[in-house]
Every structure is written in C-alpha cells, then in structure tokens.
Amino acid sequence: MSRFLKNRSLLILILVPFLALLLWNLRQLQHPAGTPVSPQETMTRRVILIPLDGRPPCRQFVIDAGRIGGTEVVTPPHELQDYYSQPGDTKAMRIWLENEMNSADAVILSVDQLLYGGLLTAREKQASAAEVEELLRYLQELHQSHPDVPIYAFSILPRLTPQDTIDGYDERRDIMAYSRLAGRKAAGLPVDEEKLAKLKDKIPPASLARYLAHFRENAALNERLIDLTHDGTLARLVLGQDDGEEYGIPNIEKFALQGYIKDLGLTEQQVFLTHGADEIALSLLAAWHNAQTGYAPKIFVQYSDPQAKDRVMPYMAVPTGTCTEEKIRLAGGKTAASPEEADFTLLVSTNDADKDTLASRADCVRILKKNLAKGQPTALVDLSKHFTAAETVLPQLIASKYPVNRLLAYAGWNTTSNALGTAIAQACLYRSSLPAVQNDDEAIGLAAAQIHFLENRLLEDYFYLKEDIDVINGTLKKAGYTNTADLDLDRNYRWANLMLRTSMMRHLRVYRQTDAFRAPFPVDAPSGTIWLQLHDLQADMSFPWPRTFEIYLETTPFFERLSSAPAT
Structure with missing residues (x-):
C-alpha cells in the first residue's frame, strides 16, 4: 500500500506541472489579451502569372506576395500546369493567357513554360525552329492586340549539369569536368590543355554534341527574345542563370548574351541578367509594384x-x-x-x-x-x-x-x-504598400498579408529544410526508397504526407508558445500605431511533387488587437 501511495505521489508530481501548463496554454488560446480581428484583403491590381513551373516557389510564393502589394496574381488552371516531369499544356495555356489579358494590369510570363511546358522539360527537350518561331509570333500578336498591358518575360539559361537523357555516372562527371575547364579557358585563365583534350576524347561524341547543342539553341532563343525587347514587344526581359558555378559553358553563353545586349544599347531596365531561376517571377512582381508606386528602395x-x-x-x-x-x-x-x-x-x-x-x-x-x-x-x-x-x-x-x-x-x-x-x-x-493605406482596416489587412508570408518562410526555410527534411529522407530510405527525389506518391502519398505533417506540427506546437512568436508587433496606420499579436497559427502542408525537395505550405495566422502598447 505504501508503495502504491509513493507511486501515486510521484505520478502527481509529474502530472500537476504538465496539467498546469496545458491549462495555461488552453486559457491563452481561448482568452486572448486583446480583441480578435479578421483582416480584410484589399486588391487594387491584377497581374497574370505564367509560372516557371507548378512548384510553390514559382507559383504560390508570387500569389501570396501579391497580397502584400494589394495585387491579385492570377495563374493558369491546374489542369494546364506542368506536374513534375509531365509538361504543361503550352497551347491551351497560350489560349488561356490571351483570354485573360483584357482584365490584366501586367503579365509576368515564363518563356520556358510557354515553349517547353516548364523548367524540368526545358532542361531535356529540344524545341524545333518552327516551335520557337510560333512562340515568338504569339508574343508579338499578344502585344499588338493588348498594347497597354506590359509583358515581363523571363528565360532560364541551361545549368552546367548535363541533361538526364545523358546517362551514366562517369559520362556525366566527365562532361561537367570538361565544361568547367572550357569555361576557365573562355575566361582567359590557364588550363591543362592535355587534360581538356583527354576529357573530350572520353565523352561519347553524341552525348557531348547533345550537351553543347542545348546551349546553342538556348542562346539563339534568348537573342530573339532580346530582339523582341528591343522592338518593344516585351516591356522587360530577365535572363536567369540556373544553378550556376564560377566557371563553365553556361557562363560562355551568358557573356555572349551580355555582348549582344550591349551591342543593341539596351539598359538593365530592358534586359537584365541575373543568377537564379525560381525567384525571378517574384522579383519581377516587386519591381513592377515598385514602379507603379514610385518606390525606389x-x-x-x-x-x-x-x-x-x-x-x-x-x-x-x-x-x-x-x-x-x-x-x-x-x-x-x-x-x-x-x-x-x-x-x-x-x-x-x-x-x-x-x-x-x-x-x-x-x-x-x-x-x-x-x-x-x-x-x-x-x-x-x-x-x-x-x-x-x-x-x-x-x-x-x-x-x-x-x-x-x-x-x-x-x-x-x-x-x-x-x-x-x-x-x-x-x-x-x-514598404511600398504602406503609403497607400487609407484606414485601420487596410493597415491590419496589409500586416496580415505580410505576417502570413513571413511565417510561411520561417516554417519552411528553417523548420522543414533545416530540421525535418533529413529526418524524413532517412525514414524513406529505411523504408526502401533509394531516391527521395523520385517518390511513388501514387502508392504512398498518405504515409509520406502524414510523416511530414506529424514532424512539422511538433515543431509548430513548440514554436507557437515561444516569446519570439507571441511578442506583439506594431502596425503603422492612419490613426497612429496599432499593436497586434499572433494569437495562434495553423498550418497545412503536403508534398506538391513526388519528391521531398520542397513542400506546399500555407499558414493561417490568428490575430488580436491590443488596447494599448505593450509594456517594455
């Protein structure tokens, strides 16, 4: 009996602090310190986006960020969009875009999507001269029929890594080594010519020809797009370098295009070369919004x-x-x-x-x-x-x-x-949206859109990509997956997503109770400074493609408005 009482006392000692913490958490969720608010969105602009592909960074990020700027970002229906290795329906997408132009303030479009059906397909597929000409005519006709709607286009230079159709570890390794040496030579740096020649001899001629042809075709396409910018068809063209390295054949193409742009006398406001790919549509949206609001940060x-x-x-x-x-x-x-x-x-x-x-x-x-x-x-x-x-x-x-x-x-x-x-x-x-705020409701709505995007990035960029992805990949490999970049989600979708949600929700439960998360924050409003506090944060997440490299993530923040500034 005494042993029972001793165990019961120990159990009480363990449970009482736990129950007290649980009750405190529930009380915080049910009885906020301020007044709950339901932020209202104010959309004053409409932009059409043809994304690089259907992944969240290329599509959903731009939609969510548009809300910060009071811009409705409209994207093609999912049935027209690419899905992993399956290309988008380029012809149907062009028809859809033309039908949407009448109500648009601007268009941001991926050339790789409209020509190939997405970035992954663009890395592998060769476009015929007729297909390229058909797209160029389409862009010209689109501009002619809607001259008041600016078209901001972007195109991606091929990366150094060989196409997936070039198979074999040794073959791909030799091509990349050859590309790096060729890039150093083109940059005027000394290279081992004998090593360069031996690498070239080792690579099957058909594979090397396919690799080099990819850059020649891309360079020819981009020159034609530069021409369309020169004649005013495109309001702006951004050329992105995907997964670049300091030296390589991709840089040879980039430097040649820089020379072509200079020869035509085009400015960075007309044609811009940048490193990266997935974020370009988002950068273009911000640049367009800055121009609309007269904001030069x-x-x-x-x-x-x-x-x-x-x-x-x-x-x-x-x-x-x-x-x-x-x-x-x-x-x-x-x-x-x-x-x-x-x-x-x-x-x-x-x-x-x-x-x-x-x-x-x-x-x-x-x-x-x-x-x-x-x-x-x-x-x-x-x-x-x-x-x-x-x-x-x-x-x-x-x-x-x-x-x-x-x-x-x-x-x-x-x-x-x-x-x-x-x-x-x-x-x-x-920052560019703050001066346009007319009342407190709009100020709260702007802050809500800002916090929504911010919390999405905190949860994915840190909690998933730095904490959870390695654990999930390790679990998948123990279950027999040797390649987590090619999952069989038709068979294991529920299991993979349950593992994702379980792991992320565990982080979220802890994060929501931190002082860093719960600290009030000020909002500039016409009536003065408003103080808001995050009362709760819910999240939905899944794998958008059959791989673990990125996730679809949407948070729902719940706000309360404090009656006065918090004590410092």
Missing part, C-alpha cells in the same frame, strides 16, 4: 562576418555580395551607404561550419536587436553552406526572445539567389 546591406560578402555559396557562380547588389538592382533599388539614409537594412548571413563562422550568428542577433531598438526595419537572409540548422541564425534569434514577427522579411531557402530575391521582394512589397 534604398537598402543598407550588412553581412554576418567580414568574409561573407566574398563567400561563394553552393550552386552560385558569383560571390554573395555580387548577387545581393544584383537582386537589389533587379527590384529597382540601390544600396545605401548607411542605415540612416536607407529605407531598410538587409542582413545577410552566410554561415559555413568548415570556415569556423558560427560565432557570427550571435553577432547577427545583436545587430537585429540593435536595429529593432533604433526602429530600423530589417530583413534577414539566413544562408547555410551545408543546409543545416547549426549554421542558421533563426534558432538563436528565437532563443533570445527576439520578436520574429517584427522582421521585415526572412528567407533561407536552398540557394543564395533564391533567398535574396525572395527577401528583397517581400520587403519592397510591404
């Missing part, structure tokens, strides 16, 4: 450590500083010499555990807290050389109780160009 850039600006991160052909300045110019902004003359600060962290840079994370936290105290809006780009949580700033930011919903933007997706383009676009859309 001045951005002060801070780096996590003295070497961060010159660090070349994975899948990039240029240092981080070069890419940063490029993405700022693409959005229509310029760098500021000091925080005092800037509209906002862009803090860029490029941590690399191999270079012993992890101490810079604490420096980033100090910078963010200092900027917060000064009232300097700051966007954080949280890059990781090895895509690991240990190299990121966010966990230290949460642990320090920094109010994360006061970040102007956050991005830490897979490549430097993706993350920079996303963060700069979000920050610009929010």
Whole structure:
C-alpha cells in the first residue's frame, strides 16, 4: 500500500506541472489579451502569372506576395500546369493567357513554360525552329492586340549539369569536368590543355554534341527574345542563370548574351541578367509594384562576418555580395551607404561550419536587436553552406526572445539567389504598400498579408529544410526508397504526407508558445500605431511533387488587437 501511495505521489508530481501548463496554454488560446480581428484583403491590381513551373516557389510564393502589394496574381488552371516531369499544356495555356489579358494590369510570363511546358522539360527537350518561331509570333500578336498591358518575360539559361537523357555516372562527371575547364579557358585563365583534350576524347561524341547543342539553341532563343525587347514587344526581359558555378559553358553563353545586349544599347531596365531561376517571377512582381508606386528602395546591406560578402555559396557562380547588389538592382533599388539614409537594412548571413563562422550568428542577433531598438526595419537572409540548422541564425534569434514577427522579411531557402530575391521582394512589397493605406482596416489587412508570408518562410526555410527534411529522407530510405527525389506518391502519398505533417506540427506546437512568436508587433496606420499579436497559427502542408525537395505550405495566422502598447 505504501508503495502504491509513493507511486501515486510521484505520478502527481509529474502530472500537476504538465496539467498546469496545458491549462495555461488552453486559457491563452481561448482568452486572448486583446480583441480578435479578421483582416480584410484589399486588391487594387491584377497581374497574370505564367509560372516557371507548378512548384510553390514559382507559383504560390508570387500569389501570396501579391497580397502584400494589394495585387491579385492570377495563374493558369491546374489542369494546364506542368506536374513534375509531365509538361504543361503550352497551347491551351497560350489560349488561356490571351483570354485573360483584357482584365490584366501586367503579365509576368515564363518563356520556358510557354515553349517547353516548364523548367524540368526545358532542361531535356529540344524545341524545333518552327516551335520557337510560333512562340515568338504569339508574343508579338499578344502585344499588338493588348498594347497597354506590359509583358515581363523571363528565360532560364541551361545549368552546367548535363541533361538526364545523358546517362551514366562517369559520362556525366566527365562532361561537367570538361565544361568547367572550357569555361576557365573562355575566361582567359590557364588550363591543362592535355587534360581538356583527354576529357573530350572520353565523352561519347553524341552525348557531348547533345550537351553543347542545348546551349546553342538556348542562346539563339534568348537573342530573339532580346530582339523582341528591343522592338518593344516585351516591356522587360530577365535572363536567369540556373544553378550556376564560377566557371563553365553556361557562363560562355551568358557573356555572349551580355555582348549582344550591349551591342543593341539596351539598359538593365530592358534586359537584365541575373543568377537564379525560381525567384525571378517574384522579383519581377516587386519591381513592377515598385514602379507603379514610385518606390525606389534604398537598402543598407550588412553581412554576418567580414568574409561573407566574398563567400561563394553552393550552386552560385558569383560571390554573395555580387548577387545581393544584383537582386537589389533587379527590384529597382540601390544600396545605401548607411542605415540612416536607407529605407531598410538587409542582413545577410552566410554561415559555413568548415570556415569556423558560427560565432557570427550571435553577432547577427545583436545587430537585429540593435536595429529593432533604433526602429530600423530589417530583413534577414539566413544562408547555410551545408543546409543545416547549426549554421542558421533563426534558432538563436528565437532563443533570445527576439520578436520574429517584427522582421521585415526572412528567407533561407536552398540557394543564395533564391533567398535574396525572395527577401528583397517581400520587403519592397510591404514598404511600398504602406503609403497607400487609407484606414485601420487596410493597415491590419496589409500586416496580415505580410505576417502570413513571413511565417510561411520561417516554417519552411528553417523548420522543414533545416530540421525535418533529413529526418524524413532517412525514414524513406529505411523504408526502401533509394531516391527521395523520385517518390511513388501514387502508392504512398498518405504515409509520406502524414510523416511530414506529424514532424512539422511538433515543431509548430513548440514554436507557437515561444516569446519570439507571441511578442506583439506594431502596425503603422492612419490613426497612429496599432499593436497586434499572433494569437495562434495553423498550418497545412503536403508534398506538391513526388519528391521531398520542397513542400506546399500555407499558414493561417490568428490575430488580436491590443488596447494599448505593450509594456517594455
């Protein structure tokens, strides 16, 4: 009996704190400190988007970010869109676009989607001369029939990696080595000519011919698109370099196109070359919105450590500083010499555990807290050389109780160009929209759209891509999957998505109770400063394609309006 009482006492000691915490959490959810609000969207513009492909970064990001700028972003029906290796219906999509033009303020379109049916298909498929001419005529006729609707087009240069149709590990390795050496030679650097010749001899002639032809065809297409920009058919053309490296045959094409653009006397406002692919539509939306509102952002850039600006991160052909300045110019902004003359600060962290840079994370936290105290809006780009949580700033930011919903933007997706383009676009859309706010309801609606996009990025870029993806991949491999980039979701969709949701919801339950998440944040409104607080955050997530590389994620934030400013 005494043993029973002892065990019961121990059980009570364990359960009482747990039940107290549970009751406290329930009370917080049921009895907010302020008044619950239901934000209202105000859409004043309409943009048609033909996305690079159907993945969320290329499509859903742009739709969600459009809401920050009061812009309805309309995309083709799902039945016309590509799905993984299945190309989109290019002919039906062109008909759909033409029918939608009458009610559009602008069009942002992917040439790779309209010609090939998406990025993955563009990497493999060869377009005939007749198919290219048909697309070019379509674009000319589209402009002629709707001259007041500007067309912003973007096209992607092929990456260094060979097409999937070129098979065999040794063959692909030799082609990539040959491409890198050929790129160094074209850049005027010394190379081992004997090694270059031996590599060429090892590669099957048909495979090398297919690889090189891909660049020639792409260069010819892009020259014709540049011509369409020169004659005014396209309001702007952006050429993106996908998964670049410092030296390679893709750079030979890029430099040749730069020469062609210069010969025609075109400016960066007409044709812009950038590193990256997935984020280009979002950058174009921000650039267009900045032009519509007359906003030319001045951005002060801070780096996590003295070497961060010159660090070349994975899948990039240029240092981080070069890419940063490029993405700022693409959005229509310029760098500021000091925080005092800037509209906002862009803090860029490029941590690399191999270079012993992890101490810079604490420096980033100090910078963010200092900027917060000064009232300097700051966007954080949280890059990781090895895509690991240990190299990121966010966990230290949460642990320090920094109010994360006061970040102007956050991005830490897979490549430097993706993350920079996303963060700069979000920050610009929010800042350029503030002057147009007419009343408190619109101010709250703008803040809600901003927080929605921000929380989506925090959950995916950190909690999924730095915490969960490796665990999920490991579980899949234990279950017999040798390639997590090619899942059989027809057979295991429910199981894979249940594993995703279980893991992410575990993070979300903890994150929602942190001081960093629950801290109130101010909203500029015509009546003065409004204070909002996130009362709850629900999330829906799934794998949009049969691979784990990206997820579909949509959050639903629940807000409350505080009656007064919180005590400091």
